Amino acid sequence: MIYPFEISEMVLVLFWVFFLLCNPFAFVGCLNKEGSALLSFKQSITDDPEGSMNSWNSSEQNPCSWNGITCTNLQVVSISIPKKTLVGFLNPALGSLSSLRHINLNNNKLYGSLPIQLFNAQNLISLVLFGNSFSGSVPTEIGKLSNLQKLYLSQNLFNGSIPISILQCKRLKELDLSHNYFADSLPAGFGTSLMDLEKLHLSYNRLNGSIPSDFGNLSSLQETFDLSHNLFSGPIPASLGNLPEKVYIDLSYNNLSGPIPQNGALLNRGPPAFSGNPGLCGSPLKNPCSSVSPQSSFPFMPNNYSPPTLDGNNNHKGLSRIALIAIVVVSDVLGIFLIGLVVSWCYLRLVSRKGKDERGTIQMLQRGRKECLCFMKDESETLSDNIEQLELVPLDTQVNFDLDELLKASAFVLGKSGIGIVYKVVLEGGLILAVRRLGEGGLQRFKEFQTEVEAIGKVRHPNIVTLRAYYWSAEEKLLIYDYIPNGNLAAAIHGAAGTASFSPLPWNVRLKIMKGVAKGLAYLHEFSPKKYVHGDLKPSNILLGLDMEPCISDFGLGRLANIAGGSPTLQSNRTPAEKLQKQTSEIPVNLAMNSGFCYQAPEALKLLKPSQKWDVYSYGVILLEMISGRSPMVLLDTSEMDLVRWIQFCIEEKKPLSDVLDPSLCMEPEGEEEMIVVLKIALACVQTNAERRPSMRHISDVLNRLTNAG
Secondary structure (H helix, E strand, C coil): CCCHHHHHHHHHHHHHHHHHHHCCCCCCCCCCHHHHHHHHHHHCEEECCCCCCCCCCCCCCCCCCCCCEEEECCEEEEEECCCCCCEEECCHHHHHCCCCCEEECCCCEEEECCCHHHHHCCCCCEEECCCCEEEECCCHHHHHCCCCCEEECCCCEEEECCCHHHHHCCCCCEEECCCCEEEECCCCCHHHHCCCCCEEECCCCEEEECCCHHHHHCCCCCCEEECCCCEEEECCCHHHHHCCCCCEEECCCCEEEEECCCCHHHCCCCHHHCCCCCEEECCCCCCCCCCCCHHHHCCCCCCCCCCCCCCCCCCCCCCCHHHHHHHHHHHHHHHHHHHHHHHHHHHHHHHHHHCCCCCCHHHHHHHHHHHCHHHCCCCCCCCCCCCCCCCCEECCCCCCCCHHHHHHCEEEEEEECCCCEEEEEECCCCCEEEEEECCCCCCCCHHHHHHHHHHHHCCCCCCECCEEEEEECCCCEEEEEECCCCCEHHHHHHCCCCCCCCCCCCHHHHHHHHHHHHHHHHHHHHCCCCCCCCCCCCHHHEEECCCCCEEECCCCHHHHHHHHCCCHHHCCCCCHHHHCHHHHCCCCCCHHHHHHHHHCCHHHHCCCCCCHHHHHHHHHHHHHHHHHCCCCEEEECCEEEEHHHHHHHHHHCCCCHHHHCCCCHHHCHHHHHHHHHHHHHHHHHCCCCHHHCCCHHHHHHHHHCCCCCC
């Protein structure tokens, strides 16, 4: 028989058991299994100097509120603790998180091998572990991750072979295994199994053997194909020419040999893509291939010409070697002299009539074409590089207009800068183009101009204005671009000169522009064929499309203008075409561009050659301008101060954020956190020490994490 007081004691005992189990302040918590797995990982961390895991404890029922943890429906889907100097190793318990999709632990001090159990988390989409000290081989179990799209294991100490099981991760889009110690040959099947790859980095390893020919099947590549600094040998597969032309290809510093294939994406690559391979020959390297035909060495010889044999056993009664050389030299001298006379005569004829009857640039082109019929190319002739070209040269297959159509088109002056005049040209079919007139220099550097302009024409990116064609003659050098219809960023920030109404850009549009410019610059710096530096970035050469998508213009322009022989705006004798600007300009020129020096990095005063860090500084000033809505020169009391120093002054004086922000942005408090992030990025960009400025790729990655705009 149970007495009532005994029942009361049993209830009391049960109550205390429940209390001890579930009370948040009791020594045992009610943490679920996923939280327990994460605590096991925390126990594997021997040093957390920034306390990034201090919130990880058993006092919660689930880990969803912990720093770096993201949950969906109370299930852990993301672990993100990058750049916190964590010391320790990966605990196998992480593999028990069945809903885990993202792991980002980059740039810590984690070590040890990758636990096999980690790959039991088969819903992983991204595994980002670069910048640690992981070692050993990559387990073959990685093939279980059938949903994996991003794998970043670079800058570690991994060794052994790249497992063939990685080819089972057929959804991979971004694969970076660079800066490790991977060895042996690549598993066959990359090009047939990983068809979704958009980025492939395998540089700085010890990979050897031949480059698989099926790499040419990677038609989805968008950014980088980097096999540099390895031990690959043998010829370059011609199939690599099938890669998309916009992809940055780097095969430098291997043991490759033989001629460089001249097809598709391999055409017009700069020497850096192939340097460091002593056995390679052919364009663009200066190492010629041994089998050079007489026709390619002497382009002016007839097709049926056969040079006499010059060895001592020759039985043919031909010319002696000395006589042949003398004939060739005399012929060349006479030929060059005659060509020079013809060029000078036609050029002087054009110049003598230039001042008599000019009606603008397009008409002058028409007249020049009629007067210099002596330069028209006969089918049986091969012109030297000094002969002017009187045809429009297209740079892609989408150019479906010719010079005649351009000459007949309506032209309106859009604006004028230190490098020529820009026209809006409307063809009869309705196609609108932007045409920049470069200069009126001579013909001496046509080949140099051609090489440079065709390399620029290879650059293809949504945030960079596309160069479609060019024209070169004694009187005119023209660049034909896509027309971007929505003006430039300077007018969008401050309003176009002469306009009465102005609507400030909302924050989401500004953020979209910031992201687009960062993407374009990152492409120029790291993925374009020559890893370009812009060198003159400012709001006036950031153009805006109909949907406010930014397009960077004018990169490489200073170099082209120099080759072309000067700019018409720098000449003392102005032409009627230039005078038309005051009458027909659709977008008045902003005379405040004298403040353009504000976008130049401090080191620009000491160094002659621009660097990528110059562009980063300029980009930082543009961010400050977009955030503050102020001009690059700020009026403070009675003196002027550049925008960078003014922002630094506001920070030193501990001014409120509202004093720094564009007043229109203060009406959007929901974007304040993003504005602070952008302000921090801008301040990092404008540091005086160039080496401390971040790369544009890093800036782009940070901005892309801000979700307010695409």
